[in-house]
Structure formats: C-alpha cells, structure tokens
Amino acid sequence: MKRRDLLKGGAAVVAGAALAGTAQSTRSAPMLVAQANSDNTLRVVRGGGFPNGLDLHAVGTNRPAYGSAWNLYDRLMTFGTKTLDDGSESYDFTVLEPELAESWEIAEDGLSATFKLRQDATFHDGTPVTANDVKWSFDRAVSVGGFPTFQMKAGALESPEQFSVVDDYTFRVDFLRQDKLTMIDMAVPIPVIINSELVKQHVTEDDPWGTEWVNANDAGGGAYQLDTFKPGERLVLKRFEEWKSGPLPQIEQIIVLDVPEAGTRRALLERGDVDINFDVAEKDTKELRDIGDFTVISTPIENAMHTIDLNSTAELGGEPNPFFDVKVRQAVAYAIPYEAIMSTAMFGQGVPMFGGPSFEPETIDWPQPYPYATDMEKAKATLAESSYPDGFATTLAFNLGTQEWAEPMCVLIQEALAELGIQVTLEKVPGANFRAVLVEKNRPMIINNFGGWLNYPDYFFFYSYHGQNATFNGSSYQNPELDELVDAALQTGPGDPAYDEYVKSFLKIAFEEMPRVPMVQPSLSVAMQPNISGYQYWFHRQLDYRQLVKG
Amino acid sequence: MTAFLRQARYTIAENRMTLVAFLLFVAFVVMGIFGPWVVPFSPRQTNAALQLQPPTWQHWFGTDELGRDVFSRAIAATRLDLGIAISAVGMSFLAGSIVGTCSGYFGGWVDRIAGRVIDTIMAFPLFVLAMGIVAALGNSVENIIYATALVNLPLYARVVRSEVVVARQAGYVEAARLAGNGDWRIMAAHIFPNVLPATMVPMSLNMGWSILNAAGLSFIGLGVRPPTAEWGIMVAEGATYIISGEWWMALFPGMMLMLAVFCFNLLGDGLRDLVDPRRRS
Amino acid sequence: MAKRSPLKLITNRLLAAIPSLAGVVVVAFVLTRELPGDTAAYFAGPAATQEAIAQISEQLGLDKSRWIQFWIYANNLFHGDLGRSLTTGQPVLTDLIEKLPASLELTGLGLLFAISIAIPLGIVAALHPNSWIDRLARSVTTAGVSLPTFFTGLLLQYVLYYKLGWAPPPVGRLDLFTTPPTHITGFYSIDSLLELNISTFVDAIAHLLLPAFTLGIFALAPLARVTRASMLGILSSDFIRTARANGLPRHTIVFSYAFRNALLPIVTTLGVVFSFLLGANVLVEKVFAWEGIGSYAVEALETSDYAPIQGFVLTMATLYVLLNLAIDVLYGIIDPRVEVDA
Secondary structure, three states, rough: HHHHHHHHHHHHHHHHHHHHHHHHHHHHOOOOOOOOOOOHEEEEOOOOOOOOOOOOOOOOOOHHHHHHHHHHHOOOOEEEEEEEEOOOEEEEEEEEEEOOOOEEEEEOOOOOOEEEOOOOOOOOOOEOOOOOOOOHHHHHHHHHOOHHHHHHHOOOOOOOHHHEEEOOOOEEOOOOOOOOHHHHHHHOOOOOOOOHHHHHHHOOOOOOOOOHHHHHOOOOOEEEEEEEOOOOEEEEEOOOOOOOOOOOOOOOOOEEEEOOHHHHHHHHHHHHOOOEEEEHHHEEEEEHEEEEEEEEEEEEEEEEEEEEEEEEOEOOOOEOOOOHHHHHHHHHHHHOHHHHHHHHHOOOOEEEEEOOOOOOOOOOOOOOOEEEEEEEEHHHHHHHHHOOOOOOOOEEEEEEHHHHHHHHHHHHHHHHHOOOEEEEEEEOOOHHHHHHHHHHHHOEEEEEEOOOOOOOOOHHHHHHHHOOEEEEEEOOOOOOOHHHHHHHHOOOOOOOHHHHHHHHHHHHHHHHHHEEEEEOOOOOEEEOOOOOOOOOEOOOOOOOOHHHHEE | OHHHHHHHHHHHOOHHHHHHHHHHHHHHHHHHHHHHHHHHOOOOOOHHHHHOOOOOOOOOOOOOOOOOEHHHHHHHHEEEEEEEEHHHHHHHHHHHHHHHHHHHHHOHHHHHHHHHHHHHHHHOOOHHHHHHHHHHHOOOOOHHHHHHHHHHHHHHHHHHHHHHHHHHOOOHHHHHOOOOOOOOHHHHHHHHHHHHHHHHHHHHEEEHHHHHHHHHHHOOOOOOOOOOOHHHHHHHHHOOOOOOOHHHHHHHHHHHHHHHHHHHHHHHHHHHHHHOOOHHO | OOOHHHHHHHHHHHHHHHHHHHHHHHHEEEEEEEOOOOOOHHHOOOOOOOOHHHHHHHHHHOOHHHHHHHHHHHHHHHHOOOOOOOOOEEEEEEEEEEHHHHHHHHHHHHHHHHHHHHHHHHHHHHHOOOOHHHHHHHHHHHHHHOHHHHHHHHHHHHHHHHHHOOOOOOOOOOOOOOOOOOOOOOOOOHHHHOOOOHHHHHHHHHHHHHHHHHHHHHHHHHHHHHHHHHHHHHHHHHHHHHHHOOOOOHHHHHHHHHHHHHHHHHHHHHHHHHHHHHHHHHHHHOOOOOHHHHHHHHHHHHOOOOOHHHHHHHHHHHHHHHHHHHHHHHHHHHOOOOOOOO
C-alpha cells in the first residue's frame, strides 16, 4: 500500500509536467524535431482522410483516428499474426495475445474473464497503469454514447457494473451471456486503456469523460506518444521508450501528413519524399505495382463488400417503389456489368463477388460470390415477369468520398440498366450528406461499402440485412425469417453444425431476395519504399506502426 | 446604328485579335449547336476495352477511364458550358440591371437598401458563396447557374446604377418626362437602352468567369451530375490522372475551356474598344 | 467641402460597414443551416442509432428552433466566441488565427508576383500600343486568366516537381524536417527572417513559389489591362505632352509623371484582385495541401460543420471591409486631392 501511495505522489508531479508539455505542443508552434537521422523516421501519407481527433470515444471521431489511437493507446489484448497465401502478413482473428494484460482466465461457468495486468507498464507521463484505469476506460466506452457504446454492445459489453477492479493489477469482466464476440470485442480499437487520473483533471460538468481534452492531448500508454497533432495538417508520433506491452518498435518517429490529392500522394512516393502511401486507390495500386520499384501489398478487406442496395420498402416518398418487387431486384442483379466494373472501376483489384456456383450455398466462407452474372436476356425476361415490364425512372446515389471507384461503377450501371428500360439519374452526394442519406433511407438505390470489424457472416448480416434496420441496412430489408436465422447464428459459433446451417440458410435468402447486389470485395492497399518491411493488415484498416521496420 | 456598325468594322479591322476572338466565338456557337450530332462517337458510350487510351487517329483526344471518347465528350460539352455561361450571365444581367436601374433612378431608400444588399453579397468571397449555395441547394446544372448568377449580380447592379445616375439628368430623360412618360416607361424605354452598352464588357468577361466558376465547383465535387460531359468536370476528373501519365484526359478539355474563356475575354476587350472609343488604343 | 481627418474617415467607414457585416452573419447562418447534410448524423459516427443521433443533435443545440439557434450564435459572436469546430475539435477563433496568416502569405506573394510582372508589361504595352509586344502581353495575360487555377496548379506540380524535381514536394508550407519559426506574425517567411534563420526562410519561400505563381497567373490580366489603359490615358494628356515638349527625359516622364498619376485605378484594381484571390485561394490551397483558411472552409463544408464555415465567411467579409478601407486611405496618400465619401 505504501509503495502505491508513493507512486501516486510521484505520478502527480510527472502528470503536471507532462500536461504542460502537451498543452504547449498543440497550441503554439509545433515542436517538430529537426531530424538529421531520417533512418528512424517514417514519413506517411494516406488516403481515406486524416484523423480529426485523438479521442476515439469523442463525438465525430473519424475512421483514420482509430489508427492514431491504435498506436497511442494499449488495449488489454491484441490479435495474433498469420501469413496469408500471397506471403503478406495479417492479424489473426482466431488468436488473442497479451498486450496490457499479461494473462487472463475465463471462469469455469464461462461467464466472466479475469485479466492480470503487467505490473511494470506505465502511461506516457510515467504513471503506472492500474486496474482502476482499465475500469474507468471501459466504463467510459460503454457510457459515453455514440459509436463506442454501440461497438461495445456488439460484444455484449453494456454496463459499468460488468467491470470490476479486483486489485491494482487484476481486472474482471462479467459477461451478460456467453457470446462469441465478447472476448474479441475487447481487442478492437474502442476499449483503449486511458490514463484516468490525468484525464480526471480535465473533466467538466458538461464533459464528464474529458473527451474534449483527450481529443487534443495524449492520455495513453501505447508504443507511440504524441509529439504534434495539427488536424488537417500533420500528426507526429515518437516512440515511447518505456513501452512494456510488446517488443519495442524499430521506428522512432512517425510523421503522417494530410495530403488531400491522390495524385500528389502518389508523386510523393514516386519521388521518394515519403516512405509509405497507405490506403491507395485501385488504379494507383495497379500502376505502382507495374512500376516495380515499390513494395505494394493489397489485402482483401475482411467482411466487406461494395454493393448496390436496392430499397425494398413498399413505398418511397408516398410513391410505389419498384424495388419492392423481388423480380425487379433480380433483374437488376442480372443486368449489372460485373466484368466491366471489375476492369474499369476497380482496375482488376479486389475479389469478384459475382458468378457464384449455385443458389444453394455450399460453404459458409464469407464474403462469397453471389450466384449472379451479367446476362441481359435473363435480366429482360425477369423484368418482364415483374410488375414493371417496361422499366421505370429512378435514381442511384453514391458518396462523393468514394468517387474514385463509385462514379465509374455508377455510370456503367446506369448504362446497363438503360437497356432494361430503367432510366437512372446519378446523384453524387458529398460525404456529410451521404451519412444523412444512409440514415434517412429514402433513396431507391445507393452504393454502399459496409464492412464489419468482427469477421463473422452473422455479424455482417446483423448490420446489413437484419430487420433491426441499422444504418448499414441500406435497402431497409425486412424479413422475419432471416432475422431469426441471424439471431440464432449470433448465439452459436463456427464449429457448431447448427451455426453452419443458420448461415447457409440466411445466405440462401439473401441470394434469392437480392436486397443488395454485391459486386466486389475491395482490397486495402499500401505502397511502400522497398526498404520498409513488416507491414501487417488489420481489420480496422489502419496502419500499425509497431511492426514496421525501415532499412 | 450605321455608325455603330462602322465603328465595329473599324475596331475589328484594326484589331485582328478581336477578329480572331469573334471567329472563335462563332466556331464555339456552331459547335454548341451542331456538335452533338457530328461527333464521331457517342459521348456517353463506355467501352471497357478502350480504357485510358492515349490519343490515336481514331480517338484524337484519347479515351477516359471508362473508355469514352474524349474528343466527342469535349465537343458535346460545348453546348452545356455555353448554356451555363449564357444563362448565368443573362440572369445576373437581367436582375442586376433591374436593381441597378431602380436604385440609380429612384435614389433614396431604394438605393440605400439595394446598396446594402449588394455590399453584403460583395463582402462574401465569391467562390465560397457559390460553393455554399450549390452545396445547400444540391448539385445540379440549374443550381450552378443560380449560384453563378447571384454572385455576379452586384457587378451589373453597380455598373448600371452608376450609368443611370448620370443618365437620369440627361436632356432626353427630361424630355421624355415632360412628354408625360411614367417612371417605369422612362426607365425601360429611355434610360436602359442607353446604359446597355456599358454592360457589354462585363458580360463578356463574365461569361469566361462563369465557365471557370463551374469548373472550380466541379473540382470540389459540386459540379454537374455524371455522366454529363462538361469541360470543368472533365478537367477536374482528368487532373487527378495527370500524375499517373494520362495527361490527355485533362489537357484537351482544359484547352477547350481555356480557348472559350480566352475568346470571351478577348471579345470583352474588343467590345470595350467598340463601346468606348475614347479608351481605344 | 471641408477636409475630413483620416481618423474620422476610418471610423465612419467602419460604422457604415456594420450593416453589411450583419448581413453576412445572417446569410452565412441561413446558408449553413440549409446545407442538406445532417451534422448530427455525420458526427454520430458510422453505426449511430436514431437515439444516438438525437442525443448528439441535442448536445450541439441543433434540436432548438432556428431563431433560438441564431440568437445563441449571435450572442456568442458578440462575446467574441465563434464556436468550436467539430472537425478539428478546436475553437474556430484559434483555428482561424493559426490558418489565416498562411492564406494571407500565399495571396500576398501571389499578388506581389502578379504586380511585378503585370505592371511593367502594362507600361511597356502602353508605350508601344498595338505593337507585337502589346499583343503578346495581352495574349499571355488573357491566357493566364483563362485557365482554371487547380488545373494550372496540378500541371505545374507535374512538370516542376514530379518530372523535373525543381520544386519542393507540394505539401504544406515547409519541408517535413524543418522546424517552423516561432509564431510572431504567423507568416513563415517573415518570422524566419525575424529570427535570422536563413535556411527556414529559403524553405518557406521555396514552398510558397509554386502556389503563389499559380495564384498570381490569375491576377496578371486585370492588372496589366488596367495599367495599360490608365497609362495610355495619362500619356496622351496635356501635361505629359507639355513635359515632352519641354524636353524632359523619357524615363522621368514615364515614371515620375505618368505612372504616379496612373496609379489610382491600379490601386483600385489591386484591391478587387486581392479580395478575389483570397476567394480563389480555396482551390489552390486544396491542390497544394496548404494549411490555410480556404481548405479549412472546404473541409467544413464537406462535413456540414457550421461554426468554421460561419467563422471563415465572417473573416473574409471583415478582411474585405478592411481592404476597401485601406484602399481609400491609400487614395488619400497617392493623391491628396481625392476626397472620399464616408
């Protein structure tokens, strides 16, 4: 107990000093270390946006921010590593490995997990990490609302009462039920371990979890600590020398620059001015690979597909909705020019999700191709059987943010559907408005690119087909029979024969009903200078700097 | 009228660049009217096998990412681009003239209110105002035209007002008034025709600017809907292919766009000489 | 008419600008609220439920009526609070103070570049009207104003950076490994000079050149045109003829007499061009990943983030007012006979 008190006192002093330091670094002129030795510095540009904050529990934190949080903070556990068929490295969904927790045990009744924390781990300001911090962080994730709370709930982590501090270095999670997602949900980016004592100095009445402060400052204990963060400009991280939750990374400093133009990002890589161009567009991926001077790695994104969602509600805006008719949906699925989309819009990148063998799913592999291929005759015949044999006029909305592939895709679809007599007007929606489009669900057709973190088909279906009508169910599809199968599958898991049966059954419904027409499973691509190695694919689609090696 | 024609012939003869601009303008108008019928390929026909082909004898300007013929698209776009420019400028000319004439003629509180409104519009950064309007109303050709028209309105209102203030005191206006003409009739039939020439120069220059404005909106994603062919969006989309070596997608529509704007600007200069012989070189 | 003191002129001018600034505040408010995007839905994150969106809407005060929202906004504004950017998480005022110098520096240098090319061109053209040099000047400057700035920018990047490697990487204001100078004015070129840090100064200028050039090309035509016209007018006036008849040296006539007198319309045009360039900045900043207020505003517009857009528009409007004021004051300095109406 005495040691603990001593530590606490020391920590307060250090915390104060660290606070002054970080406050300065975000406010006044950035303190970019003039680096003579760039061998230990990694210069990164990336597509898909730039982190807009550091606290991934804050309102409105974007996807790229998961990447910075992933490196700034530790979680209790992380995933293992495996080598894919093409020789590239990927995280391994099936293996959980220690990060901040040295070890853990599942109770005999399978209804709780007890974590033993590393005793030597500290936050960036030197405060030791204790179970109190873990509890506070988990409480925060389930209470703060918005996406974090939603994601925790996906793993049946819903209330602070589930989390208890056994002693300073022992933390227990009580399960609501046996759920195959609970343990892995504790290794996703959301349940990060935050320096609670530090943040508590900055909470206000309006902001009991201190999100405003954490959004601009470093309250972590991860392998990298914050040097400079200027939203829309640059993020500089430096290695945390006292990191104990894994082998010390090789790269000492990371500079991430916000470069909005894809062409400029590519030029920077080709000129040797950056080391990594991450989240590269399909065309650049193909061409950079053809140039041959760079290491280019593309990994199909797990549990993700580019689809056209056909709104399956009976009426839209008071008018009868043609896509309510399953024959219309099937006709569309037969008319899509899949091959042309693969070659022109996707530049041959990604995995085709069409031309599957049969309407009876043979495996539970996911994602798997749907049993449709371009067949204009069949499309016309199917449409002739529908209540709209002569076609109709409609719209197709896509997100301006995904314009690179979505626009050519839409133009091709428009051209093909015109042959059926379906006149499509394309609607290009700016990023912010597209979210509103997803929420309002009032468009007949949209291009969707939903992907799920937790790699199970039932998880995917729960968000994109289930009658709970989540945002990602872009077709507002409702089918109680499918809902039952998905719910049942969620309760079981791979290995259980019942699980296979459930999955095959709901896949069959999806094949026949076609509320969404899958086209391709996209890839996540990275292009690096040849002296960079150690890249790993992660389900959160962000870079993990810890494994990267330069030189 | 004959004097005007003589002046025109004199200006054109003296300034060959104006002649060139005029011929270019005629060419663009012809292209705008007949272009879509004479182009070798359909501007919307995609062809996956011909993606991103550099210029050849068959495809003079190459093909784009969907294998569409850039030449055909660039020609077909003329009509839309001229349409956007002409209707935007026409609208702001009409509205601006009405505001300017009224505020110049009546003076007093009409003038003051109009002046304030115009000051407010002018205090906005023009491009950002246009951006905001298109973003708020949705990106369609009509909204691009409205936005462009609105941001240009102050220009015409100001020019017309300053002319009207002078003309109000002119003898012929006095005469018209004594002859028993009402205010509206005087404004429409007597004053306005006389201030018209002064607006010709800004109109011509403005046409060019309107095309550029539409192009800029396209670049940040607020342009016309795909797959419509429009120079701005072709340049904007093509510009992202420059670094990877497919320069023809942006260069040729860019050249067309530049020529059109160039032509309007030179015409404006020529008109300036025509309208205002004192400042002629 | 009695001569007014410059101070009185300035106060009157500023007072007169208040209604249009108020107008700008109202229009900016209405426009942002009309943006079709649902701010709450956007910032609620990808998986938000309706309740989560409603909750965020409440947090942001978006559930209140427009009138109340406007009242809150106006009240905050009156107290100097421009609100907080959801995108950067910072107060808008902080963001603007940080980013405005970057935009001003770029625009200023762009204008400087345009002046140094366009005014000599205009003078030469006026001295030799209708010569080949006049036509050339006219074609070149007109061509410059006929190209979309983003196209020019990307083309220059392609040739000068990607192909030739002469220009520095087109990202931001300084090299990756250069430490920015201490924030004094916020203009990197000036701050580095104040610190006598020549290498940073060179780096800052090197990064400024390409975007400033891109921007400047666009300003050549109006400046050259007005210089030429104004000089032509003056050169054919009586007092120049007299000076010529008196055998004064040519350069004295051109520069001391004619140019000085031709300056007035040029200054007016400069003002117009400067405020136009500030707006055109938006596109150039995007192309060169320049951390100015233009790219800040575009990003905010894309995410329907109200406060930064309003702050940006208000800043630009204020700049516009100040700029016009500065021009009026300059008038008085150039030509003391000029009386400016308040």
